Amino acid sequence: MLKLAKEHCKLNEAKFQEALKNQRQNRIFEEKWKSVDCDDKLKGEILKESNTEIYIDSIMERLKAAIYYSQITAEQLDASFGHKEGGSSKLAIELNFIVNEGKSVNLSDKFKLITNGKEDPVNKMKSKDVIAGFYERQ
Incomplete structure (x- = not known):
């Protein structure tokens, strides 16, 4: 799809x-x-x-x-x-998805956080918490 x-x-x-x-x-x-x-x-x-x-x-x-x-x-x-242009740090998040037999999609627990080009090897967050960080709550 x-x-x-x-x-x-x-x-x-x-x-x-x-x-x-x-x-x-x-x-x-x-x-x-x-x-x-x-x-x-x-x-x-x-x-x-x-x-x-x-x-x-x-x-x-x-x-x-x-x-x-x-x-x-x-x-x-x-x-x-x-964020304004020229911000102090860049964050990239690589998420993985699992497509089930019934064509539903789940979020895998495996993901990478990359800050300023370097992977965070000691990350203790769960993938769902990472996604929640995308959304600004007020």
């Missing part, structure tokens, strides 16, 4: 900038994947592959989120977290 999504979806820079502007002005959290546009063929291809019609919206959101994070630049990611 991810291969199909890469073929049919693209990050829309105009929508990304608009969401970023709204976030800065109003402190409104918008779903990042709304900045990703997919053509109509993707839904058709997914439905053709399996009988997932009742889950199609959820599947599309997850695919758009994956595409968002695969196509966003480091500068765009920093901006989405409110």
Whole structure:
């Protein structure tokens, strides 16, 4: 499915900038994947592959989120977290997903935290805690 999504979806820079502007002005959290546009063929291809019609919206959101994070630049990611250019440190997180037989997806416990180009070998966090760190709560 991810291969199909890469073929049919693209990050829309105009929508990304608009969401970023709204976030800065109003402190409104918008779903990042709304900045990703997919053509109509993707839904058709997914439905053709399996009988997932009742889950199609959820599947599309997850695919758009994956595409968002695969196509966003480091500068765009920093901006989405409110960091100014030339910040003091860069953080990269490498997550792994498990696709189950029923085509559901789980987050693997194996992941890497990379700060300023160096992997953190003594990381004691759980993968779900790392993801929670992406979302700013107010």
